[in-house]
Amino acid sequence: DTAVSQTPKYLVTQMGNDKSIKCEQNLGHDTMYWYKQDSKKFLKIMFSYNNKELIINETVPNRFSPKSPDKAHLNLHINSLELGDSAVYFCASSQVRPSGYNEQFFGPGTRLTVL
Amino acid sequence: SQQGEEDPQALSIQEGENATMNCSYKTSINNLQWYRQNSGRGLVHLILIRSNEREKHSGRLRVTLDTSKKSSSLLITASRAADTASYFCATDALSRGYGNKLVFGAGTILRVKS
Numbered sequence: 001d002t003a004v005s006q007t008p009k010y011l012v013t014q015m016g017n018d019k020s021i022k023c024e025q026n027l028g029h030d031t032m033y034w035y036k037q038d039s040k041k042f043l044k045i046m047f048s049y050n051n052k053e054l055i056i057n058e059t060v061p062n063r064f065s066p067k068s069p070d071k072a073h074l075n076l077h078i079n080s081l082e083l084g085d086s087a088v089y090f091c092a093s094s095q096v097r098p099s100g101y102n103e104q105f106f107g108p109g110t111r112l113t114v115l
Numbered sequence: 116s117q118q119g120e121e122d123p124q125a126l127s128i129q130e131g132e133n134a135t136m137n138c139s140y141k142t143s144i145n146n147l148q149w150y151r152q153n154s155g156r157g158l159v160h161l162i163l164i165r166s167n168e169r170e171k172h173s174g175r176l177r178v179t180l181d182t183s184k185k186s187s188s189l190l191i192t193a194s195r196a197a198d199t200a201s202y203f204c205a206t207d208a209l210s211r212g213y214g215n216k217l218v219f220g221a222g223t224i225l226r227v228k229s
Contacts, residue, residue, distance in 0.1 A: 004157070031215075041201060043158075043219040056216055090157055094215065102207065102215045103148065106157035 003027050004107040006091050012113045013081055020077045021110045023091030031055070032074035033092040033104065034066060043090070049074055050096070078112075086114045121204060121220040129228050134191040136223040138204030139184075145207045147180055147187050148217065152201045161189075161202075196229040 004025045013019055025032060034046040048056035049068040063079045078085060091107040121138045128134055146165045150158040164171045164180045171178045177190040191198055201224050205217040
């Protein structure tokens, strides 16, 4: 069983298009995240949702809009795609614990290529 | 800028040797975590060390944390070809009770030759 799944795995599109990436976790976690990994492998958080509430919103262009219909899903919609949006996007989830032990579980990634 | 800086950027060793990777960070942290990423895959959590801990072991992994120097090291003993991957440290500086914000280093690419 896949713990954190993302679709699609690959996404190739033209500049200016709008696209969505979907993420689902079956771990029962209450927090989900979106990360962007660039061509140099730098991994940076974009958004975090806890129980469908936006918690972390880093300096991300407002062309990126996350949506969490329920705590098991966190989708990422991107408007007016630009060349610089080309990257691998990772979804992750974690469960908040009083102990502070909060490992994150990552999806397999979606490789977005903007032409 | 990235919170964590890792060195070396790349490491190539023979199977059976030990591999040591270092990570430095800039701000106060609650914990520091190490993740592994195989080529074309997502990240996998390896080990977490809290800010009040100095050393932690998990199987062939040993992690140290020196908060006075704001640095951590990951030691993989008796390396195997399957350990070939990128290794990232990640610092958790926020504890809002609503999940955590991990700030990742640039990663170390480890290649274990058989």
